[in-house]
Amino acid sequence: xxxxxxxxxxxxxxxxxxxxxxxxxxxxxxxxxxxxxxxxxxxxxxxxxxxxxxxxxxxxxxxxxxxxxxxxxxxxxxxxxxxxxxxxxxxxxxxxxxxxxxxxxxxxxxxxxxxxxxxxxxxxxxxxxxxxxxxxxxxxxxxxxxxxxxxxxxxxxxxxxxxxxxxxxxxxxxxxxxxxxxxxxxxxxxxxxxxxxxxxxxxxxxxxxxxxxxxxxxxxxxxxxxxxxxxxxxxxxxxxxxxxxxxxxxxxxxxxxxxxxxxxxxxxxxxxxxxxxxxxxxxxxxxxxxxxxxxxxxxxxxxxxxxxxxxxxxxxxxxxxxxxxxxxxxxxxxxxxxxxxxxxxxxxxxxxxxxxxxxxxxxxxxxxxxxxxxxxxxxxxxxxxxxxxxxxxxxxxxxxxxxxxxxxxxxxxxxxxxxxxxxxxxxxxxxxxxxxxxxxxxxxxxxxxxxxxxxxxxxxxxxxxxxxxxxxxxxxxxxxxxxxxxxxxxxxxxxxxxxxxxxxxxxxxxxxxxxxxxxxxxxxxxxxxxxxxxxxxxxxxxxxxxxxxxxxxxxxxxxxxxxxxxxxxxxxxxxxxxxxxxxxxxxxxxxxxxxxxxxxxxxxxxxxxxxxxxxxxxxxxxxxxx
Numbered sequence: 001x002x003x004x005x006x007x008x009x010x011x012x013x014x015x016x017x018x019x020x021x022x023x024x025x026x027x028x029x030x031x032x033x034x035x036x037x038x039x040x041x042x043x044x045x046x047x048x049x050x051x052x053x054x055x056x057x058x059x060x061x062x063x064x065x066x067x068x069x070x071x072x073x074x075x076x077x078x079x080x081x082x083x084x085x086x087x088x089x090x091x092x093x094x095x096x097x098x099x100x101x102x103x104x105x106x107x108x109x110x111x112x113x114x115x116x117x118x119x120x121x122x123x124x125x126x127x128x129x130x131x132x133x134x135x136x137x138x139x140x141x142x143x144x145x146x147x148x149x150x151x152x153x154x155x156x157x158x159x160x161x162x163x164x165x166x167x168x169x170x171x172x173x174x175x176x177x178x179x180x181x182x183x184x185x186x187x188x189x190x191x192x193x194x195x196x197x198x199x200x201x202x203x204x205x206x207x208x209x210x211x212x213x214x215x216x217x218x219x220x221x222x223x224x225x226x227x228x229x230x231x232x233x234x235x236x237x238x239x240x241x242x243x244x245x246x247x248x249x250x251x252x253x254x255x256x257x258x259x260x261x262x263x264x265x266x267x268x269x270x271x272x273x274x275x276x277x278x279x280x281x282x283x284x285x286x287x288x289x290x291x292x293x294x295x296x297x298x299x300x301x302x303x304x305x306x307x308x309x310x311x312x313x314x315x316x317x318x319x320x321x322x323x324x325x326x327x328x329x330x331x332x333x334x335x336x337x338x339x340x341x342x343x344x345x346x347x348x349x350x351x352x353x354x355x356x357x358x359x360x361x362x363x364x365x366x367x368x369x370x371x372x373x374x375x376x377x378x379x380x381x382x383x384x385x386x387x388x389x390x391x392x393x394x395x396x397x398x399x400x401x402x403x404x405x406x407x408x409x410x411x412x413x414x415x416x417x418x419x420x421x422x423x424x425x426x427x428x429x430x431x432x433x434x435x436x437x438x439x440x441x442x443x444x445x446x447x448x449x450x451x452x453x454x455x456x457x458x459x460x461x462x463x464x465x466x467x468x469x470x471x472x473x474x475x476x477x478x479x480x481x482x483x484x485x486x487x488x489x490x491x492x493x494x495x496x497x498x499x500x501x502x503x504x505x506x507x508x509x510x511x512x513x514x515x516x517x518x519x520x521x522x523x524x525x526x527x528x529x530x531x532x533x534x535x536x537x538x539x540x541x542x543x544x545x546x547x548x549x550x551x552x553x554x555x556x557x558x559x560x561x562x563x564x565x566x567x568x569x570x571x572x573x574x575x576x577x578x579x580x581x582x583x584x585x586x587x588x589x590x591x592x593x594x595x596x597x598x599x600x601x602x603x604x605x606x607x608x609x610x611x612x613x614x615x616x617x618x619x620x621x622x623x624x625x626x
Contacts, residue, residue: 001213001214001215002211002212002213002214003179003183003186003187003212003213003214004186004187004190004210004212005209005210005211005212005625006187006190006191006194006209006210006212006451007194007208007209007210007452008194008195008197008198008206008207008208008266008267008451009206009207009208010203010204010205010206010207010264010266010267010268011170011204011205011206012205013170013172013205013206013207015205016161016169016170016203016204016205016206017159017161017169017170017172017205019161019163019169019170020161020162020163020169020170021162021163021164022161022162022163022164022242022245022246023159023160023161024159024160024161024238024241024242024245025157025158025159025160026157026158026234026237026238026241026587026589027155027156027157027158027589027619027621027622028155028156028157028158028233028234028237028589028590028619029153029154029155029156029589029590029591029610029612029615029619030152030153030154030156030229030230030233030513030590030591031151031153031517031518031519031590031591031592031612031614031615032150032151032152032153032178032217032218032220032518032519032520032521033150033151033223033513033517033518033519034145034150034151034517034519034528034534035110035111035112035113035114035148035150035151035223036517036531036534036536037108037109037110037111037112037114037115038109038110039079039108039109039110040138040139040140040141040143040144041079041115041119041120041137041138041139041144041147041148042078042079042120042136042137042138042139043076043077043078043119043120043121043123043124043125043136043137044076044077044078044124044134044135044136044137045074045075045076045121045123045124045125045126045127045128045129045134045135045136045137046071046074046075046076046077046128046134047071047074047128047129047131047132047133047134048071048072048073048074048075048100048129049071049072050071050128050132050133050134051071071102073099073100073101073102073381074090074094074096074100074101074102074125074128074129075101075102075103075104076090076101076102076103076104076121076124076125077104077106078103078104078105078106078119078120078121078124079105079106079107079108079109079111079115080103080105080108080115080121080348080378081111081113081115081116081348081350081388081389081390082116082348082387082388082389082390083103083104083105083346083348083378083379083380083383084103084346084380084385084387085388086103086118086121087101087102087103087380089118089121089122090103090121090122090125093122093125093126094125094126094129101125101380102379102380102381103121103378103379103380104378104379104380105346105348105377105378105379106378107349108348108349108350108351109351110350110351111348111350111351111389112223112224112350112509113221113222113223113224113226113390114148114149114221114222114223115148115350116185116221116222116388116390117148117149117184117185117221117222119139119147119148120137120139123137124136124137141530141531142529142530145519145526145528145529145530145531145534146218146526146529148221149180149184149185149218149219149220149221149222150180150218150219150220150221150223150519151220151223151225151229151230152177152178152179152186152189152190152193152220152223152227152230153177153178153217153220154175154176154177154178154193154230154231155175155176155619155620155622156173156174156175156176156197156230156231156233156234156622157173157174157622157623157624158171158172158173158197158234158235158238159171159172159173159624160235160238160239160242162242162246162253164246165256166243166246166248166252166253166256166257167256167257168201168202168203168204168257169203169204169205170203170204170205170206170207171197171198171199171201171203171205171206171207171208171235171266172206172207172208172624173197173198173207173208173209173231173234174208174209174210174211174622174623174624174625175190175193175194175197175208175209175210175211175230175231176210176211176213176622177189177190177193177210177211177212177213177220177227177230178213178215178217178220179212179213179214179215179219179220180214180215180217180218180219180220181214181215181216181217181218181219181524182214182219183214183219184219184220184221184222185221185222186212186219186220186221187212188226188319189220189221189222189223189226189227190210190212190227191210191227191319191451192226192227192228192314193210193227193228193230193231194208194209194210194227194231194451195208195265195266195267195451195457196227196228196231196232196235196266196312196313197210197231197234197235197266198235198266199232199235199236199239199310199311199312200258200259200277200310200311200312200461200463201254201257201258201259202257202258202259202260202263202264203257203266206266208266209624209625211625215524216523216524217521217524218519218521218526222390224506224509224565224566224569225313225510225566225569225570226313226391226566228311228312228313228566228570229510229513229569229570229573232309232311232570232571232573232574233573233574233577233591235574236309236310236311236571236574236575236578237574237577237578237587237589239253239254239309240307240308240578240581240582241587250308250578251281251285251308254281254308254310254465255278255281258277258278258281258310259271259275259277259312259463260275260277260278261273261275263275265457267451267457268454268455269455269456269457269458271461273552273554273555274460274461274489274491274552274553274554274555274557274560274562275461275463275489275552276463276489276550276551276552277310277312277463277464277465277489279487279489279550279552280310280463280464280465280487280488280489280548280550281310281465281487283465283487283548283550284308284465284466284467284485284486284487284548285465285467287467287485287546287548288306288308288467288485293306295582296582296583301473301474301475302471302472302473302474303471303472303474303583303584304469304470304471304472304482304583305469305470305472305579305580305581305582305583306467306468306469306470306579306582307467307468307470307574307575307576307577307578307579307580307581307582308465308466308467308468308575308578309465309466309468309571309572309573309574309575309578310463310464310465310466310571311463311464311466311567311570311571311574312461312462312463312464312567312570313392313461313462313563313566313567313570314391314392314457314458314460314461315391315392315393315396315458315459315460315461315462315557315562315563316391316392316393316396316397316445316448316458316459316460316563317388317390317391317393317445317448318391318448318457318458318459319448319449319450319451319457319458320448320449320450320453321448322444323387323393323397323444323445323448323459324387324397324401324442324443324444324445325345325347325385325386325387325394325397325398325400325401325442325443326345326384326385326386326401326440326441326442326443327343327344327345327358327384327386327398327401327402327405327440327441327443328343328344328345328383328384328405328438328439328440328441329341329342329343329344329362329366329402329405329406329409329438329439329440329441330342330344330437330438331366331409331413331423331427331437331438332427332437333424333427333428337424338372338424339366339368339372339423339424339427340368340372340373340374341362341363341366341368341372341373341374341406342373342374342375342376343358343359343361343362343373343374343375343376343402343405343406344375344376344377344382344383344384345358345377345383345384345385345386345398345401345402346377346378346379346380346383346384346385346386346387347377347378347386347387347389347394347398348377348378348389349377349378349389350389352394352498352501352502352565353495353497353498353499353501353502354375354377354389354394354395354398355375355377356370356495356497356498357394357395357399357494357495357498358375358398358399358402359373359374359375360494360495361399361400361402361403361406361494361558361559362402362403362405362406364403364406364559365403365406365407365410366406366409366410366423367423368423384440384442386398386401391563391566392462392562392563392564392565392566392567393445393563394563394565395494395557395558395561395562395563395564396445396460396557396558396561396562396563397443397445398443399494399557399558399561400443400445400556400557400558401441401442401443402441402558403558403559404441404443405439405440405441406439408439408441409437409438409439410426412435412436412439413426413427413429413430413435413437414426416429416430416433416435417429417430445459445556446459446556447459459556460491460554460556460557460562460563461562462488462489462490462491462562462563462564462567463488463489463550463567464486464487464488464489464567464568464570464571465486465487465571466484466485466486466487466507466568466571466572466575467484467485467486467575468481468483468484468572468575468576468578468579469481469482469483469484469543469579470482470576470579470580470583472580472583472584472598474599474602475599476595476599477595477596477597477598477599477600477602478595479515479576479580479593479595479598481511481515481541481543481576482543482544483543483544483545483546484507484543484544484545484546484572484575485546485548486503486507486545486546486547486548486568487547487548487549487550488503488547488548488549488550488564488567488568489550489551489552490549490550490551490561490562490563490564490567491551491552491553491554491557491560491561491562492551492553492557492558492559492560492561493549493551493561494558494559494561496549499549499564500547502564502565502568503545503547503564503568504542504545504547504568505568506565506566506567506568506569506572507545507568507569507572508537508541508542509537509569510568510569510570510571510572510573511537511541511542511543511572511576512535512536512537512541512592513569513572513573513591513592514572514573514576514577514591514592514593515541515576515592515593516535516536516537516592516613517534517535517536517592518534518535518591518592518612518613518614519534520533520614522616573591576593577591577593580593580598584598584601584602585602585607586598586601586602586606586607586608586609587607587608587609588608588609588612589608589609589610589619590609590610590611590612590615590619591612592612592613592614593609593612593613594609594611594612594613594614594615595613597609597611597612
C-alpha cells in the first residue's frame with residue numbers, strides 16, 4: 001500500500017550524531033482534520049443554449065455587465081480554488097473542447113485547500129445538459145464531512161542531535177503519512193512535510209524518509225500548511241526538549257541555529273535573500289519578556305506558561321512545477337472623465353483579500369488610487385488563467401502578473417503620447433487613435449528544481465515565530481490559550497489589514513488543530529459524520545493576538561512581497577505543546593490534546609502523553625528507515 005517513498009538527505013547522518021553531545025529521540029502523532037469551511041461545496045450547472053426567459057426565469061445576473069442572458073455554452077457556477085482546471089475536467093467529462101465550457105468562480109466561505117479537488121462541478125454539468133435546465137448541487141454538512149479530502153494524519157519519529165553549546169549537528173526523521181484510499185495530492189503534501197522536517201535551521205547532516213501510504217481511510221489532500229504543520233509539531237517539540245537537556249534558553253537555541261542568508265536548507269538550497277527568521281524571533285522574544293517575564297508560574301488552581309515555536313513555508317508550487325499566472329489590466333474614463341482600471345484574472349477569492357492585493361499592485365504602476373481599480377476574478381470566459389489559489393502563491397505570482405500588465409500598458413500608452421500627459425489624456429489619446437487600452441501579461445515565477453536534483457526547490461520562503469501563553473487547570477486538565485505573540489516575515493505587506501486577518505485566522509485554526517479537532521475513523525469508516533461529533537474553535541477560543549509584521553523583501557516578488565496564507569497556521573500547535581510541557585512537566589506527543597489524559601499524567605507524574613483526543617491506541621513503534 002505504499003504510495004511513495006520520499007527522501008531527503010544532506011551530509012552524513014551517522015557522522016552528525018557522532019558529533020552530538022546530546023540526542024533527543026521521540027515519536028509524535030498528528031490527527032486527520034476536517035477543513036470545516038463555512039460554506040459547503042456548491043455547484044450550479046447551466047446547459048448550453050439555456051434561455052431563462054423561455055421558462056419564465058430571471059435574467060442571468062451577469063447580464064448587468066451587458067452580456068446576453070442566454071448561455072451559449074455549458075456554464076458552472078462554483079466556489080472553486082482552480083477555475084481553469086475545473087473547466088478542463090468538466091469538458092473532458094462532457095466530451096467537448098475546453099472552450100465550450102465556462103466556469104464562473106463565485107465568492108466562497110473559505111477553502112483552505114479543501115476545494116482544490118473536483119466536487120459537484122461535473123455532476124451539475126452532466127445533469128444540466130441531460131435535463132436542459134439549471135441544476136444546483138449543494139452538499140449538506142454531513143455530505144461535505146464525508147466527501148472531500150482531509151488533512152493527513154501522520155506518525156513522526158524524529159531524532160535531533162546537538163553539541164553542548166547548542167549547535168545542531170544532525171536531524172533524522174521517519175514520517176508515516178496516511179493518504180487514505182485515493183492519492184489526491186498526498187505525494188505533494190507529504191513531500192513538503194519531508195523537505196521541512198528539519199525545521200528552519202542550518203543543520204549539516206539530515207536524513208528524512210517519508211512513507212506515504214494508501215489506507216482504507218478517507219482520502220487526504222491539500223490543507224492549509226500542506227504537510228508542514230505536521231512536521232513542525234515534531235521538530236519544534238524536540239527543540240524544546242533539546243533546550244531543556246542542554247540547559248539553554250529555548251529562544252537562544254533557536255537563535256543559534258536559525259536559517260539566515262548564506263545558510264543551507266536540508267534540500268541543499270542556499271538562502272540568498274529575504275530570510276527574516278531571526279528578526280521574527282527577536283520581535284517575539286522582546287514582546288514576550290516585557291513586564292516581569294517568567295516562562296512558567298502558578299496562580300490558584302491554574303498553571304501558566306509561555307511556549308515558543310518557529311516555522312517556515314515555501315511560497316509557490318516549487319519542486320520543478322511550472323508556476324505562472326496571466327493577468328489583464330484595462331483602463332477607461334468614467335462619466336466624469338476620471339480614469340479607472342480593472343484587473344482580470346481567474347485566481348480565486350477565498351476570503352484572503354486577493355482583490356485588494358491585485359488592485360494595489362496595479363494601482364501603484366498606474367498611479368491611481370486603489371479605489372479606482374476594480375478586480376474581476378474567476379470567470380474563465382472573461383479572465384485569463386491565474387493558476388491555482390494554493391501554495392501561498394497568489395500575492396507573488398498573480399500580483400506580479402497584474403503589476404507587469406499595468407506597467408506594460410502604461411509604457412505602451414506613453415510611447416505614443418506627449419511627454420507629461422496625464423493618465424486621462426493618455427487614455428483619451430489611445431481611444432482617439434485606436435490604440436488598445438488594455439494589456440495582458442503572462443508572469444512566470446523563477447524556475448525551481450525537483451527534490452533530489454540539486455538547486456533551488458523554491459523561489460521564496462516565509463518565516464515566523466510565535467509565543468503562546470497557555471493556562472492549564474490542574475483540577476480538570478483543560479488547556480486555554482490566553483495570548484499569542486506572533487511575528488511573520490512576509491517580504492512586504494501590500495495590504496496590512498488583510499494580512500492581519502490571515503495571521504489571526506491561521507492562528508485560531510491551529511489552536512483547533514492542537515486542542516480539539518480530530519476527524520475520527522474506525523476500521524475505515526468515519527465516526528465524525530455530523531458536526532456534533534467534531535469540535536472546532538469558537539469565538540470564545542480566540543485569544544488576544546499581538547501581530548508583528550516583519551519585512552525582508554524578496555527581489556522578484558511584487559514590491560518585495562511573498563506569500564503568507566499558510567504560514568500562521570504552522571507553528572502554533574508546537575508552541576502550545578511546549579507551553580503545556582513547561583507548565584506541567586508533561587510532554588504532549590499526540591494531537592489534539594486530551595485533557596483527561598493530560599490530567600491523569602499530571603497526577604501520576606508521567607513524563608508524556610501518547611493518546612490524543614479520539615485516539616484508541618498508543619503511538620505505534622516506528623523504526624528509522626536505514
